[in-house]
Amino acid sequence: METLPVLYQDEYLIAVNKPSGLLVHRSEIDRHETRFALQILRNQLGQYVYPVHRLDKPTSGVLLMALSSDIARQLSESFAQRQVAKTYHAIVRGYSPEQGYIDHPLKEELDKYTDKKARLNREPQSAQTAFSTLATTEIPVLIETYHQSRYSLVECQPETGRKHQIRRHLKHINHPIIGDAKHGRGRHNRYFKEHFDAGRLLLHASRLQLQHPVTKQLLHVEADFDACFMSLFKRFNWDNPLAHCSQP
Numbered sequence: 269m270e271t272l273p274v275l276y277q278d279e280y281l282i283a284v285n286k287p288s289g290l291l292v293h294r295s296e297i298d299r300h301e302t303r304f305a306l307q308i309l310r311n312q313l314g315q316y317v318y319p320v321h322r323l324d325k326p327t328s329g330v331l332l333m334a335l336s337s338d339i340a341r342q343l344s345e346s347f348a349q350r351q352v353a354k355t356y357h358a359i360v361r362g363y364s365p366e367q368g369y370i371d372h373p374l375k376e377e378l379d380k381y382t383d384k385k386a387r388l389n390r391e392p393q394s395a396q397t398a399f400s401t402l403a404t405t406e407i408p409v410l411i412e413t414y415h416q417s418r419y420s421l422v423e424c425q426p427e428t429g430r431k432h433q434i435r436r437h438l439k440h441i442n443h444p445i446i447g448d449a450k451h452g453r454g455r456h457n458r459y460f461k462e463h464f465d466a467g468r469l470l471l472h473a474s475r476l477q478l479q480h481p482v483t484k485q486l487l488h489v490e491a492d493f494d495a496c497f498m499s500l501f502k503r504f505n506w507d508n509p510l511a512h513c514s515q516p
Contacts, residue, residue: 271312272305275330276489280339280482282317284309285491286331288468292319305331320344321352324432326447329356329473330491342481347429355475356424356434357402357493357509359500360443361456364420367400370437374430396427397437405504411455419446421506423474434471446470464503466496474510 272284286292286305293306309317317333318340334340346352373392403421411417420443424434435451438444444452446460447469461467476489492510493501501508 269311270303270308272308273491275491276487279335280480281332281334281343282309282313283330283332283476283489286323286328286473287494288326288328288496291325292323292331306333309333321347322429322431323473324469324471326469327471327473328468328491328494330476330489331473332476332489339481343478346478346481350427351478353475353477354426354429354473355477356426357472357474357497358422358424358434358438358445359470359497360420360422360438360445361418361453362420362443363404363418364399364401364422364438364441364443368398368441370397370399370441371395372437372440374433374436377431393430394428395430395433395437397434398425398427399423399438402509403504403506405506409459411459412453417456417459419504421501421504421509423509435469464500466500468496470497470500472497 272286274282274284276283284305291304293304306317306319315335317335318337320332320334320340320343323329323331332343334343372395374395375392376390400423401420402423404418406416406418408415409417422438426433432451435445435448439451446452447457447466449457472493474491478487480487490510493508498508
């Protein structure tokens with residue numbers, strides 16, 4: 269039986285490390301898919317679980333679910349009220365600024381399946397993401413214009429939860445995430461896939477920090493990187509950004 273790595277579990281909620289390429293739940297967009305985090309976890313625990321936030325199929329990392337509808341409602345409200353601190357890590361094209369704050373409204377991204385009932389032509393929604401650059405590298409390869417190609421490891425803290433927010437915000441500042449088929453740069457994506465065996469979106473939900481809905485204690489959940497990320501860290505001589513983090 270397939271299982272997901274458990275990061276935290278008690279009688280009220282569970283957090284797992286979702287691999288890249290796994291849908292959270294069934295979607296009309298990927299009708300051919302037969303694997304879903306929701307069903308895998310239900311089989312793994314032998315009980316019903318309730319999703320409380322969104323994590324894109326190609327994004328890996330911390331996925332939080334509730335073990336009752338009441339806890340799901342409370343957790344969903346915490347996300348909606350911006351009471352959950354989220355940290356992501358991404359590998360992007362170019363040398364990104366040392367740090368920055370992206371305050372760039374985003375129009376709702378619609379698709380013909382999951383957003384059938386969404387109103388068209390809505391006004392852009394406010395969206396904010398803080399980020400910092402942790403490491404950079406340059407490889408002696410001509411991919412687009414220059415004979416060297418540059419990349420950065422970026423840590424992001426989204427303050428809002430718009431669809432594809434980090435991917436769209438990093439593209440907005442001209443540092444798209446490697447492996448992003450929709451918002452990224454095809455030549456760089458192909459190079460990483462063909463030469464570094466890195467064919468996934470290089471975006472990882474590393475940490476969640478929130479108040480437990482029942483105990484009211486501060487809950488800190490952290491998900492380490494998969495083999496693809498770790499191989500790139502080694503290749504580029506980058507430290508694992510989670511290696512020296514201590515749990516509160």
